Amino acid sequence: MRLEQLALVSAGSSLFLNGGGEVKAYIAQWLGLNENRIKPTIGGYQNHVYKVEHEGKPRIIRLRPQSQRTKKEIKEELTFIRLLNEHSVNAAAPVLLNGTFIHELRIEDKVYHAVLFERAPGTLMRVLDKSWNDDFFRKWGAYIGSMHLVSDQMKSETLHRRKRTVREPDPENILSKLPEEFRAWTSENLKQFTQTPTSKETYGFIHHDFHQGNLFVDRDSFTAFDFDDAMMDWKMYDLAVTFYHAIWQGKSFRPEEKGLPKRLYEGLLNGYVSVHPLTDEMVSQMEPALAIRDAFLYPVFSEKWTMTDWQKTFLADMENRLRDGIPYIEEKEYK
Incomplete structure (x- = not known):
């Protein structure tokens, strides 16, 4: 044409x-x-x-x-x-x-x-680069904390976007997209995640898809993009999404680093708390948030992936976790 x-x-x-x-x-x-x-x-x-x-x-x-x-x-x-x-x-x-x-x-x-x-300056972060280290993890966490400080200016009562609340713990309709056998574990984690009281520290307008594919790095400068999924939610979800995908890539490309989950977790949270309050209740939300991310991604990957060998293996692992109530990563690996 x-x-x-x-x-x-x-x-x-x-x-x-x-x-x-x-x-x-x-x-x-x-x-x-x-x-x-x-x-x-x-x-x-x-x-x-x-x-x-x-x-x-x-x-x-x-x-x-x-x-x-x-x-x-x-x-x-x-x-x-x-x-x-x-x-x-x-x-x-x-x-x-x-x-x-x-x-x-x-x-x-x-x-x-x-x-x-x-177009954001810089490039996607390079997991195999020597700059992917503890100092980088802290700066990454501080960037998320800085975003969340600004998010307090978005007033929930005037917004038209989706909101996760105690009354509506599943605004993305995750449960309806899952096979019946996966719903009990996901429902339990949605309930647990939303039990944390909402406050200026814990709840706000967040990116909601903040993995490293939506972030460019230019030396020490970070620039986020793709805010299309942004919504009102508990702030820990942004940290959990970051941790989920960083662990995935880190274990895939740097399998020899056995202490990587702990270093990532400590770096992200230490950086975050350097600019934004981090309560014990927020920290307790990490595990259910990781399970929610698992459940959210399962129908997406099932539909979009072409099912290469590694994709089939990853999806089978997700199915086992969602069916049998297995955490994405055991707390003892990162705490």
Whole structure:
């Protein structure tokens, strides 16, 4: 399909693009770029994500189906990113385009909300690099704590995004996506996790998907991105997600480091407490939060993975944990 065969009609921040073809072609037409200059990234579970060069600068374009995220919800995400940057906590910022940050793209029979973001400086952290050490873990934890200090400015009562609460411990509908045999363990951990009283120290607007794939490192500077899942929740969930994925990668790439879980745990928490309060009740939430992350990822991986040998093995281990009530990692390994 030739780009000139596309019809483009602009209506404020809404763009109506007609014609067959891939999403890349529509983005090229919208931004006035050569389609070859639009490169797909790994992206997210529900999003189309591409790298582009726009007006001579590296950018990221994210398309989210309108049916899955309202404009108000995206505005709240972008407000949080703005607050972070205003408080010197680096986060990949949205780019103003034609007077707005959020654009509505109608592509064939679907409607998307599109946002253009600055591309974060630096690279993904290198697990095999010598810089992946105790000092790095502390800085990582301090960055999370700094984010959580800013999150207190997001007021729960005015937000439209999902919230985890005692009354609604499963806003992501994890239980409904799991086989029946996995639900008892997950339900138990959701209940345990939400027993911690909410306070300024324990609860707030958090990233909610803060693994190392959503963080770039440039020397000693961290920049987070992909706040699409941000919501009100207990703050320990961000630390648990970080720990979950760091342990996974660390054990995979550095299996000889037997003390790595303990060093990671202590580094992250020591860094966190250097800038943000960390109560005993928050610390007690780590184990149930890890189990919740396990349960959240199981249906995602079951659907998205191509089932290579290592993926089959990892998924089988998840099934054993969820069925038999086995922790993601035993506390004695990291405490």
